[in-house]
Amino acid sequence: MTTSATAANEGRDIPFYRPAGNECxxxxxxxxxxxxxxxxxxxxxxxxRFVAHMAARLGLPLQTVACHDDLAAADLTxxxxxxxxxxxxxxGPLTTAVRSGGVCYLDEVVEARKDVxxxxxxxxxxxxxxxxxxxxxxxxxxxxxxxxxxxxxGYQNIxxxxxxxxxxxFLALSFDYPxxxxxxxxxxxxxxxxxxxxxxxxxxxxxxxxxxxxDLEEGASTRLxxxxxxxxxxxxxxxxxxxxxxxxxLSDDEDVKAGLREAxxxxxx
Numbered sequence: 527m528t529t530s531a532t533a534a535n536e537g538r539d540i541p542f543y544r545p546a547g548n549e550c551x552x553x554x555x556x557x558x559x560x561x562x563x564x565x566x567x568x569x570x571x572x573x574x575r576f577v578a579h580m581a582a583r584l585g586l587p588l589q590t591v592a593c594h595d596d597l598a599a600a601d602l603t604x605x606x607x608x609x610x611x612x613x614x615x616x617x618g619p620l621t622t623a624v625r626s627g628g629v630c631y632l633d634e635v636v637e638a639r640k641d642v643x644x645x646x647x648x649x650x651x652x653x654x655x656x657x658x659x660x661x662x663x664x665x666x667x668x669x670x671x672x673x674x675x676x677x678x679x680g681y682q683n684i685x686x687x688x689x690x691x692x693x694x695x696f697l698a699l700s701f702d703y704p705x706x707x708x709x710x711x712x713x714x715x716x717x718x719x720x721x722x723x724x725x726x727x728x729x730x731x732x733x734x735x736x737x738x739x740x741d742l743e744e745g746a747s748t749r750l751x752x753x754x755x756x757x758x759x760x761x762x763x764x765x766x767x768x769x770x771x772x773x774x775x776l777s778d779d780e781d782v783k784a785g786l787r788e789a790x791x792x793x794x795x
Contacts, residue, residue, distance in 0.1 A: 531671060536617065544712050546704050553580045554695050557646070557672050562588035562650045565676040569702025570747020573676045573711075577631045586670060587628035593638040599645040602632075603658055607705070615661055624656045627670035627758035635675040636688055643692045649673055670754065685749050687789040703735065703748055712748065717755035723764075730793045733773060734786060741782060746772045764794065 553576075556563045565573045574590070581588040591602065599747055603618035606613045623630035635642065648655045654667040675696065677688065704712060704726060714724040735745030754771035758764055773786045 540582040541575060541578045542712075542715055543575050544704070544708050544715075546708055549576065549635060549699050549701075550580065550583075552699055553656065554584070557584060557586075559791065560654065560667075560672075562671065562673040562675070562696045564688075564698040565674065565701060566679050567676070568680055568703070568744050568747065569678055571701050571703050572748060572751030573701050574631070577629065577674055577676075581629045581631075584629075586672070587626065589623045589628060589630045590633050591619050591630070593632055593634045593636075593642070595637060595639075595753060597638040597642065598774055599641040602642060603656070604660075605684055606651070606660065621658065621665065622655060624649070624665045624667050624671055627668045629672045629674055631672075632675040634677055636677045643689070646673065646675075647692070647695065650692075653778075688724060703732075703745075709748055709751065710747035713751050713755045715757045716752045719755040719759045723758060724755055726794070727751055727758070727764075727768070727772070730768065733789055733793055734772060734776070736791060737786075741779065744776075746776060750775055765790075768794065 555561075557580075564754055565576070577590070578588060591597070600618070602618045604616050604621045607616045608614075617625065620630050625643075632638070632642075632646075638790060642724055645656070648657060648727050649667060650673060655673070656665040656667065658665065703709065706725070708723045709728045710721060713719060715727055716722050717724070720725075731746040731748075731751045731754075737745070750771050754756040757767035757771060762770075764784075768790055769787075773783055773790070776786065
């Protein structure tokens with residue numbers, strides 16, 4: 527991190543993030559070189575927290591957009607709205623970030639409509655521009671603007687995937703669930719749970735992730751492990767906390783849930 531960024535962080539509340547590799551260095555270099563960044567990894571493994579952490583470290587405002595099926599390009603760029611009897615242009619989060627600088631983070635970008643990627647293309651090459659057809663403007667991204675997107679490769683299919691023409695415009699980082707010691711540290715830090723119990727539920731989550739004979743789209747995320755730890759630290763019985771945070775969210779199938787409970791018994795007395 528540069529000296530100026532370090533100075534900007536004095537007294538700043540930076541979200542906790544425990545690096546698992548060199549991801550922080552890659553993010554910083556991408557920002558310095560004005561390159562867009564793509565994060566790939568399963569749900570709840572820390573991608574969003576990582577972006578919040580890095581934006582705060584660099585002293586940058588952060589615009590986060592949770593993409594969904596109905597998200598269109600206009601939701602990012604802006605639209606005319608009726609205010610006080612007048613039609614007024616209102617910037618969307620992407621336009622706000624391009625005008626003012628900062629990080630614009632599009633979470634699960636493949637969930638958005640296809641016209642979203644068309645809007646992103648001019649921002650992800652050497653032009654770094656955002657054309658606004660509705661206002662007739664062409665905005666040039668400032669030096670302190672950075673575009674970050676993420677998606678979950680495990681959910682990709684023919685209808686929802688990033689085309690190579692889009693994917694190859696970005697630097698990329700692959701995320702996964704942290705190693706045992708790192709995940710234990712994160713859970714203990716986030717929940718206030720003692721290390722022994724934090725390690726126990728992390729071991730349990732890792733066991734559930736390793737199950738191959740059950741129809742699970744994904745295993746227990748680090749986010750769910752933190753929820754479980756928070757329940758236990760708040761005084762809930764461990765079995766009930768595990769049921770509510772690590773079993774019920776993973777499946778609606780009663781047979782699958784029964785199998786998950788058997789896996790729990792192998793670790794939790």
